[in-house]
Amino acid sequence: MDHGFDLTRHVREYHYDFATVVSDVMASTLCDVLRERIEGLISTGRIKLVDHRGQGTAAVSDSGGRYLHHIFEGDDVRRHLPELGAVYHAILPLVASITSQDVVVSPHARSDMNIKVYPPGGGTLGEHYDTNGVTVLLFLTTNREAPLRMQIPRAHPAKGTWTERRSIHATAGSLLIMKGREVLHDCEPTVNERKMTVVLNYYVRGDTWRHDSFDSFVYDGVPPSESVAANA
16 A cells, blocks of 8 residues: 655665655656657657667676667757756755765766667666666656666675565656666566656766766767777
8 A cells, every 4th residue: 555655665765775666756647748749759760779789898887788779868858858857856855865865966968867768679778887876767657567677786694695686667657766876777678568767867966977988888889998999
């Protein structure tokens, strides 16, 4: 049974389970409107399709998996879905309360707000760690497939170390807050459904570090070694 928002529970889940989900942050009617606009933009061919495999390395905190999804970069979001910019700033106090951190918005315009649209038939995002301190995902679709998969590191003096695997399915209007820099995660490939996720990247004051070659790899499919050589 849903007993409403419980800050204590969300704080506990974020710190112990590396992620927590806050329900009903966005109304279903607004999710519908945004999904329709996103689909229309993709149909015009103006939104990039990220499609590469096996190029990620430890240099960009990536395990070299498959990337297949349409990506709205920061400027795309600001131009076509400006209400998400309001959401990004409005929920900052909520994110700060749950994470117990002095959270700030991203100084990186290309990646502060993104939308990832995973098409049916294999839409995915390979195993990786995020570079930002706090990752927030706003789900615009409800999906029975293609969950976020987390590999949570665990340790106990009587049990040693192990990895706990957890899958979280998207529910439209819900908000996932995650320690993306600390837990390896990916998106299981789609089969029949389309999944839409708004990615809201936050940092902690004093730590806005991001890999030099991360954006060219994630958005453009440039192998990290080539990106480093080009910038040398």
